[in-house]
Amino acid sequence: MGCINSKSLEEKKVNKQIEEKLAAEEKEKRREVKLLLLGAGESGKSTVAKQLRIINKKPFTEQEVLGYRNIIYLNVLHCMSTIIKVMPTLDPPLSFSNSKSGDAAEKILHTVQQDEINSDHFPEELAQAITELWEDSGVRACCERRSEYQLQDSAEYFFENVQRYKEPDFLPTQEDIIKCRAKTSGIIETCFEHEGLVYKMFDLGGQRCERKKWLNCFEDVTAIIFCASLNDYDLTLLEDQSVNRMEDSLQLFESISNNRWFVKTSIILFLNKKDLFEDKIKKKPLSVCFPEFEDSKSCEEAKEFIKKKFVELAPKGKTIYTHFTCATDISNIEFVFLSVSDIILRNIFEQCHTA
Known part of the structure; x- marks a missing residue:
């Protein structure tokens, strides 16, 4: 008889523990918002x-921040290469206002075509090429006509900050991360x-x-x-x-x-x-x-x-x-x-x- 009571009490104890666990899980589930x-x-x-x-x-995380660094480099190059390619195709077409811009444009297009960007560092010569192109009135005019083609919303932001990106110890700021785009x-x-x-x-x-x-x-x-x-x-x-x-x-x-x-x-x-x-x-x-x-x-x-x-x-x-x-x-x-x-x-x- 005592064994039966003891077994019954043990079962009740186990059942109570299960019920309490289920209740706790249900309470926790109600805290979740999907x-x-x-x-x-x-x-x-x-x-x-x-x-x-x-x-x-x-x-x-530190790893995520480092990952965004490479995304930013690619965003800068993609935005400028898009402008370079689209300028002569617009109606009416656009051309560079500075004679040096042609060489800078070739440098950008070659880098994008050959996929020669190092994820750890944005080369100084590319940063300089971006800056020279951004100072070209033809490039700025093309940016103003962005509704005629596909251009990333943050293009101007990246062009204006490119000199910061060339620094060897560059780490993306919160704003850089917000502005950058990856599918x-x-x-x-x-x-x-x-x-x-x-x-x-x-x-x-x-x-x-x-x-x-x-x-x-x-x-x-x-x-x-x-x-x-x-x-x-x-x-x-x-x-x-x-x-x-x-x-x-x-x-x-x-x-x-x-x-x-x-x-x-x-x-x-x-x-x-x-x-x-x-x-x-x-x-x-x-x-x-x-x-x-x-x-x-x-x-x-x-x-x-x-x-x-x-x-x-x-x-x-x-x-x-x-x-x-x-x-x-x-x-x-x-x-x-x-x-x-x-x-x-x-x-x-x-x-x-x-x-």
Whole structure:
């Protein structure tokens, strides 16, 4: 009899331990926020991901910083080689204003063609060639006409800082890392804590060839930040020059917001690159993408018009939380993230009380 009681007590003890462990795991699971960063290529979502790391005290490792050094070198060369190649193809074409620029251009093109950049050091002669070309009025004029071809947003920043990059002990600053561009391939996961919640953030590649991988991350998603570039209304996809970037972004947003996996998922829309849009709209009418838009209207009306285009694609009754953003401005992203985290907290609270 005593053996039976002893066995029964032991079973109860084990069961209690299991229940406590399951309860603790469930409590920990409720603290987890699965956050997806989605959007087309060049929308700025990877820049948002970097900013959220910085804001939430998740600094870049020494290895990551060294890796960004090589990305910056490649960005500088790619930006300048793009300008050199495109100048004579524009209508009307552009040419160098300085007779020495031709030699500097040849040096850049040869380096890019031969892939002769050392990841540990940016050669002084290349830095000098970049500086000489950037002082050429023809190169600057080509940069001003960037809407006629594909040029990285941060090109001017890199050209103006190239003399710093040639230093043997150069290490990228926080701003360098934010400004540099590398195509997101696959899925990049970052974890950080904010207001008692553990965020698991997934930055997913935005090019069309990368989107088929997204399905692997669609289960149990708490919130989605969808990034769309306001500035892309007159540009085409890098991977398909026949497709307008804004139209591609709208189609992508429609498929995400109507996806059966995200019926209960909070969707936050970042209409990004507002700074570039506010400058471009003065020179290039929005009607090139949306013929129904009256170009006599203000910049704010143009932004609201684009916002409406996105929001009306979502299912009826689904709230789309929208923000106009500048991903390279950390104060702007920090302010917006406070709103985003508040939305997430509120929705988690509501789901817990309706479960």
